[in-house]
Amino acid sequence: MVSDIARTKAIIFDLDDTLYDCSGTLVVRGRRRVAKTMAKLIGCSEEEAFQLQNEVEEKNGTKCNVYEHIVAMYDLHPSYCKKLLDEYIFIEISDISLFPGVTDTLIQLKRQEYKLFLVTSGERQVQKHKIDMLGLGNNYFDKILIVERNGGKKKRDYFEDIMQHCQLKSEEIICVGDKIDDEIAAGKMLGMITVMYEHGRHYKSFLQKREFQIKPDYTIKNITDILKLLNKEESDVK
Numbered sequence: 001m002v003s004d005i006a007r008t009k010a011i012i013f014d015l016d017d018t019l020y021d022c023s024g025t026l027v028v029r030g031r032r033r034v035a036k037t038m039a040k041l042i043g044c045s046e047e048e049a050f051q052l053q054n055e056v057e058e059k060n061g062t063k064c065n066v067y068e069h070i071v072a073m074y075d076l077h078p079s080y081c082k083k084l085l086d087e088y089i090f091i092e093i094s095d096i097s098l099f100p101g102v103t104d105t106l107i108q109l110k111r112q113e114y115k116l117f118l119v120t121s122g123e124r125q126v127q128k129h130k131i132d133m134l135g136l137g138n139n140y141f142d143k144i145l146i147v148e149r150n151g152g153k154k155k156r157d158y159f160e161d162i163m164q165h166c167q168l169k170s171e172e173i174i175c176v177g178d179k180i181d182d183e184i185a186a187g188k189m190l191g192m193i194t195v196m197y198e199h200g201r202h203y204k205s206f207l208q209k210r211e212f213q214i215k216p217d218y219t220i221k222n223i224t225d226i227l228k229l230l231n232k233e234e235s236d237v238k
Contacts, residue, residue, distance in 0.1 A: 005193060007172050008230060011109060012159065012187070013141075014177030015120035015127065017200030019223065020098050020134055027201065030088040034067075037087060042074045062205045063181060089122075093129045098136075099199075101224040106140040108227055115166060116140060119158050119183065121147040142166075156186035163190070176226065180206045184216050193217050195226065 016022035035049035042049070056066045056073075067084040070076075109116055118141045120127050127146045131137055137144070145158045163170060175187030176195045179202040187194040196203065196216035206213060218229060 009172040010115035011174045012117045014183050017178040018197045019102050023200035030091045034087045062202050115142045118144045155183050178202045
């Protein structure tokens with residue numbers, strides 16, 4: 001049973017594909033860059049190498065390490081797993097912008113005295129650069145937390161830290177994100193209200209296998225729907 005949304009005191013936001021389009025910008029850019037190296041390694045065109053990355057992820061899921069699979073498929077030296085992954089991750093962070101309505105929504109939520117948190121996963125320096133480029137470090141959030149890719153803590157651990165340090169109950173928190181097997185799963189396990197943003201490759205993967213997965217409490221098409229959800233207005237929230 002979904003908790004009474006009127007009790008909400010805090011909102012946790014994911015970053016990639018929740019507040020800006022990561023799948024259509026940095027993911028494509030990273031894979032295009034890797035395709036240049038991969039084409040030479042396996043003897044194909046750059047376009048074929050680009051499509052191969054997409055196909056491997058589609059077959060094995062968004063949590064798989066695409067490059068481990070490709071290295072194994074073509075019997076490449078194991079060192080290429082890290083080399084290709086690093087090429088994909090450490091790209092130029094530019095030409096990214098927030099989804100429409102994000103800034104205004106955050107400002108309105110702050111005015112309504114909700115506690116706001118940004119919890120994102122990845123390489124610390126890369127995620128911090130994204131946050132700076134998007135202008136999200138300007139006091140919109142009470143706290144920004146980066147879950148390091150190879151660290152020992154998971155998003156659920158950070159969610160529990162937020163609850164403990166801010167004296168919040170799980171049913172007083174809304175968790176917003178695009179990944180059913182990451183922040184949405186963590187929020188559900190802790191008893192938070194979960195809201196899935198309908199965008200990007202993780203959401204596409206969810207649609208393909210939704211009968212086998214947990215379900216978010218709500219889904220939204222625009223970040224502004226958070227305000228409508230909280231104010232019980234008519235919206236695209238389901």
